[in-house]
Amino acid sequence: MTSESTTARVTLSHLDELWFQVTGTRCNLTCNHCFISCSPHNNSFGFLSRTEIQNSLEESKQLGVKGYYFTGGEPFLHSEMVEILEDTLQIGPATVLTNATVLKDEWLQRLQQAQSESRYSLEFRVSIDGFDAETNDPIRGEGTFARAIRGVEKLVHAGFLPIITATRTWKDSEDSSMLSGFISMLKQRGYSQPRIKLLPTLKLGAEQNRSGGYSEQQRVTGAMLQDYDRSQLVCEHSRIVTDRGVHVCPILIESPDALLSNDLTTAAQKPYTLSHGACFTCYQYGAICSNISTGSGPSGASS
Amino acid sequence: MSVRLALFGGIYNNYLALEAALKAAKALGVDEYYCLGDIGAFGPFPDRSFPLLYENQVHCIQGNYDDSIGNQLDNCQCGYTDPRDNYFAQISYDYTLENTNADNQKFLRGLEKERVLKIEEQKILLCHGSPRKTNEFLWESTTPLHFLELFFHQREVDCIAGTHTGIKWHANTSLGQFVNVGVLGRPENDGTTNVWFTTLDISRDGIQHNFHPVVYDYDRLSREMQLEGLPDEFIETIQTGRWTTCLEVLPQKERQRLNH
Ligand code: SF4
Ligand code: SF4
Ligand SMILES: [Fe+2]
Numbered sequence: 001m002t003s004e005s006t007t008a009r010v011t012l013s014h015l016d017e018l019w020f021q022v023t024g025t026r027c028n029l030t031c032n033h034c035f036i037s038c039s040p041h042n043n044s045f046g047f048l049s050r051t052e053i054q055n056s057l058e059e060s061k062q063l064g065v066k067g068y069y070f071t072g073g074e075p076f077l078h079s080e081m082v083e084i085l086e087d088t089l090q091i092g093p094a095t096v097l098t099n100a101t102v103l104k105d106e107w108l109q110r111l112q113q114a115q116s117e118s119r120y121s122l123e124f125r126v127s128i129d130g131f132d133a134e135t136n137d138p139i140r141g142e143g144t145f146a147r148a149i150r151g152v153e154k155l156v157h158a159g160f161l162p163i164i165t166a167t168r169t170w171k172d173s174e175d176s177s178m179l180s181g182f183i184s185m186l187k188q189r190g191y192s193q194p195r196i197k198l199l200p201t202l203k204l205g206a207e208q209n210r211s212g213g214y215s216e217q218q219r220v221t222g223a224m225l226q227d228y229d230r231s232q233l234v235c236e237h238s239r240i241v242t243d244r245g246v247h248v249c250p251i252l253i254e255s256p257d258a259l260l261s262n263d264l265t266t267a268a269q270k271p272y273t274l275s276h277g278a279c280f281t282c283y284q285y286g287a288i289c290s291n292i293s294t295g296s297g298p299s300g301a302s303s
Numbered sequence: 304m305s306v307r308l309a310l311f312g313g314i315y316n317n318y319l320a321l322e323a324a325l326k327a328a329k330a331l332g333v334d335e336y337y338c339l340g341d342i343g344a345f346g347p348f349p350d351r352s353f354p355l356l357y358e359n360q361v362h363c364i365q366g367n368y369d370d371s372i373g374n375q376l377d378n379c380q381c382g383y384t385d386p387r388d389n390y391f392a393q394i395s396y397d398y399t400l401e402n403t404n405a406d407n408q409k410f411l412r413g414l415e416k417e418r419v420l421k422i423e424e425q426k427i428l429l430c431h432g433s434p435r436k437t438n439e440f441l442w443e444s445t446t447p448l449h450f451l452e453l454f455f456h457q458r459e460v461d462c463i464a465g466t467h468t469g470i471k472w473h474a475n476t477s478l479g480q481f482v483n484v485g486v487l488g489r490p491e492n493d494g495t496t497n498v499w500f501t502t503l504d505i506s507r508d509g510i511q512h513n514f515h516p517v518v519y520d521y522d523r524l525s526r527e528m529q530l531e532g533l534p535d536e537f538i539e540t541i542q543t544g545r546w547t548t549c550l551e552v553l554p555q556k557e558r559q560r561l562n563h
Contacts, residue, residue, distance in 0.1 A: 014435075064453035067445060092447035093554070119474075121444040121555040161555050195551065195558075197385075 008220040008274040010235050015268045016066040018056070019240035019250050022048050022084065023073035029099055031129075031140045036254060038073045045073075045253065046243040050080045054087055056241050059264045061091060071097040071250060082107045089118035100126040100151025100162070101144060108158035124155055124162040131166065131182040149189065156191045163195045220274040220283045233282055235274075239267050248272045251282070305506040306422050309333040310429070312466030312500070313366065315488025316346030316399065321355050323519040324487055324500045331502060331515070337418075339466040340366020340431040342411065343399040344379065345488055345537055347527040353407045365414035366431040366467065367438040371396070372403050373411030382438040385551035392549060394534055419460060422505045426460040432467040434458055441465060441483060443472035444556035455479040462503070462510050469546075470557055471499050471514050482512050490544040492553065493560050496521050497544075 024045030027038035036045075057068070068088050075081050075096050088094040115122045126148060130136035133145040140148075155162045164186070170178050179196065186194040230236045235249045245259050246267035252258035255276060260267040274283070309328035314321050328336060338361050343349045349372075356363060365373070367380040379396040383389050403411075416437060417430040433439035434454045454463055455478035464482045470492065471485030485491065485499030497516040504511040525538045536547040545561055546553070 061447075061449040064450045066447060066450045091449065093445040115556070119444060120447070121557075123555050159559070161558055193558075 006222045008222050008225050008279070009271045010225070010230060010233060010274060011271040012239070012268050013231070013236055015060070015063045015237070015239060015264075017069055017234075017238035018060050018065045018067075018264070019069045019071060019238060020048055020053060020056070021045055021072065021240055021242040021250070021253060022053070022070045022075045022081070023077045024048075024243060026073045026077055027099070028074055028077060028102055029141050029144060033129075033139060035251070047078055048241065048243055050084055050087070052241075052243075053084050056264060057088060057091060063264060063268055065092065068092055068094045069097070070094065074099055074102060076102045076107070082110050085111055085122060086114045089114050089120050089122060093120040093123070095123040095125060097125045097127070098151075099140070099144070099148060100124075100155070101147040103151045103154050105154055105158065108154055108160070112159045122160070124160055125165055126152055126155070126162050127165045127167075129167045131178055131185070135170075149185075152186070152191065153189050156189070161191075161193070161195055163197060165197045165199055167199045218277050218280040220279050224283065225274075228283070233274075233279075235272055239264065251278050252276060304423060305504050306335075307331065307333050308420075308422075308427075308503045308505065309336045310464055310482075310484040310501045310503065311336070311338040311361070312471075312484045312486035313341030313344065313368070313469065313488045314338065314352050315341060315344040315395075315486065316349050316352060317488045317498070317519075317524060318346075318348065318351040318355060319521075319524050320487040320498045320517055320519040321352055324498075324515075324517045325355060325359055325361075327515060327517060328500065328502070333502060336361040337429060338363045339429055339464065339484060340364045340414070340437075341368040341466065341486070341488070342366070343368050343372050343395075343403060344381075345395050345533075346524060347531040347533060349399045349403045350407060353410065362418070363414050364418060364429050364431055365411065365416050365437070368396075368399075369411040369414055370437065372400055373408050373414070375400065375408070380438050381549070382440065383549060383552055388549045388551050391534060391536060395537070398531070398533065419458075423507050425462065425505050425507075425510055427462045427464065427503070427505070427510070428454075428458055428460040430463065430465050432465055434463060438467065440468050440552055441481075442468055442470070442554050442557055443474070443483070445554045446474075446481075448474060448476045451481050452476045452478045454481075464501070464503070468552075469549075471501065473512055473514075480510065480512070485514065487517065489540055489546075491560075492546040492550075492557065493544060495544045496542070 024047055025036055025038045025042040028040055030039040075098055085094055111122060128136055128148050129139040136145040152162055183194055238249060240247050240250045242253055245262045246264055247253045248258045248260055260270045311324060336359055342352055371379050379392055381392055383392055420427045428434060431437045433441050461479050464484055466484050466486055468483060469486045471483050473482045482501060484501035487498045487500060490496050490498055497518050500515055502513045521541050525541050528538050539547050
């Protein structure tokens with residue numbers, strides 16, 4: 001049955017968020033929960049050139065895009081990342097999802113300069129998977145906790161207020177003690193009013209779920225979308241540009257049916273049928289989507 | 304000919320600031336008064352703002368808070384996402400709902416969500432958050448001009464005015480001007496204790512906006528908040544001009560105003 005009532009079709013209400021998979025699947029780290037398996041050698045998605053991004057930015061103005069998001073891989077492996085962000089800040093606010101392990105002071109100074117000359121904010125989101133090396137490093141790699149914190153220090157030194165996104169690797173009841181521990185650690189490093197977002201624990205479970213595959217019942221149906229607040233779903237207000245074209249959302253870039261078009265305007269007009277198991281997770285835990293999305297904003301498992 | 308409007312943003316129960324703003328507006332020779340919504344929240348004695356609005360014929364637009372209080376919803380619909388922000392928002396909301404009488408609730412329920420004024424051949428759209436969503440946060444540093452232009456294109460107006468975020472700003476786009484009128488309810492996150500309202504001078508030649516600081520008796524407000532058992536965190540904001548709650552929605556630039 002594929003009638004309108006049983007098909008879970010989502011139409012974009014407005015293109016609020018435009019994402020760029022700026023460094024494809026290339027990352028200097030190899031986190032074991034990365035949902036698109038980024039690594040130093042994964043070239044399945046390639047880099048976007050500065051010119052390609054400039055073209056999309058230009059096209060996006062007609063569509064009234066509200067904010068620009070850069071993810072990878074690790075965006076700062078791109079040799080022109082600073083220039084790309086400078087270009088973006090000419091027309092709107094930018095957010096970069098980074099693992100903060102490769103940042104250079106000189107880049108950050110330039111970016112702070114670009115921000116102060118712009119009317120718009122440049123936000124950094126730094127993912128950390130635990131408040132110390134013991135919890136973070138087994139997931140993200142040996143020594144990555146110390147390197148990420150060093151990156152946070154550089155950001156703060158350059159005058160930025162990065163948003164630290166931390167996955168809960170502890171019991172809910174330990175939330176406040178973990179949070180205050182992390183706050184005081186960041187304060188000691190010179191970050192006086194840290195911005196911290198805790199991500200739900202279910203991410204790892206969800207990733208296992210995802211790789212383990214979903215059962216046939218775990219699909220979103222049209223009926224389920226009735227009276228549902230669709231703005232919870234990233235695909236209701238976003239699209240992502242990769243070197244292959246424009247896809248429905250950052251989560252599904254590897255699925256052929258999620259590649260909607262070569263141009264933004266067409267991709268914005270195309271509705272998408274929520275046919276994947278991952279959509280079921282989005283539907284159930286809007287939080288999963290917003291992890292790699294904006295609003296509440298924390299970054300997710302690909303940065 | 305020129306017409307002068309006073310536009311008040313969220314009052315948040317700060318009837319003392321409303322009183323001071325009305326007085327200041329009168330001194331400026333304002334022709335008409337508008338409030339862009341969120342009459343309740345944050346401050347003490349919700350019922351004290353309403354007589355001032357009624358007596359001075361302040362035309363009100365319905366904000367998210369007014370919709371919630373008027374219809375006795377479970378929460379304020381402010382649109383916060385951080386758990387701590389929501390915790391404090393709920394304290395103000397429960398207090399305000401409990402202390403807003405039935406007549407005032409009825410008034411809030413009946414308010415319109417937007418209004419288009421036609422004055423001196425200029426069209427001005429008054430809304431609370433944005434023309435598309437009552438509780439949309441439009442911050443200066445996260446609202447591209449090309450995004451605003453879409454609203455001017457769709458609505459064919461010369462000026463759009465809103466509030467909701469708590470910090471005033473203005474932008475000229477190629478199709479019209481946008482103004483966030485600020486709020487009377489609490490100071491901006493800039494370390495000063497005054498609050499703000501906006502006037503528009505409207506003539507056939509154009510629309511000129513002006514932001515006006517309002518100095519009011521914030522010590523008295525603080526004492527009354529304490530008396531009513533409202534959180535110390537709120538009082539601190541009134542006393543210092545620093546936001547201590549509902550802070551996580553602030554974009555970096557608006558947040559940096561205090562960090563540097
Ligand atoms: S994975 Fe989530 S955001 Fe992507 S299409 Fe499915 S529901 Fe939409
Ligand atoms: S989760 Fe982020 S940092 Fe880790 S491998 Fe993936 S892209 Fe790189
Ligand atoms: Fe509001």
